[in-house]
Amino acid sequence: MSDYQNKVALITGGGSSIGAAAARRFLREGGSVVVAGRNRARLNTFMADLPADRVTAHAADFFQRDDCDELVRLTVERFGRLDTLVNADGMNLVGTLEETSDRD
Numbered sequence: 001m002s003d004y005q006n007k008v009a010l011i012t013g014g015g016s017s018i019g020a021a022a023a024r025r026f027l028r029e030g031g032s033v034v035v036a037g038r039n040r041a042r043l044n045t046f047m048a049d050l051p052a053d054r055v056t057a058h059a060a061d062f063f064q065r066d067d068c069d070e071l072v073r074l075t076v077e078r079f080g081r082l083d084t085l086v087n088a089d090g091m092n093l094v095g096t097l098e099e100t101s102d103r104d
Helices: 017-028 040-047 065-079
Strands: 008-014 032-039 055-059 084-087
Touching: 008 017, 008 065, 017 032, 017 055, 017 084, 032 065, 040 055, 055 065
Parallel strands: 008 032, 008 084, 032 055
Antiparallel strands: none
8 A cells, every 4th residue: 555545735836847746646656636836727737637536736826825825725625634745846046145035
């Protein structure tokens, strides 16, 4: 039995790259997944061949605290729980430590 069997994951950046790979692996191992990202079209494309009973997607801006809170709420509402959070959303920022803010 897989460690992911009957578990629920929320995966940011879930529509592409590392997030998409994590979502597919979680599903393959028997888990359910909420994928989240900023690009709704990308999320829809990603979900096209996935099992609709075990995956859902939500567009969100992770710089907005309310969006993050809403993702957790929607995950629990849809699947009844949240077991794992995978933060695979990222950005590239170039600059020195002195030039960047906490928000960066």
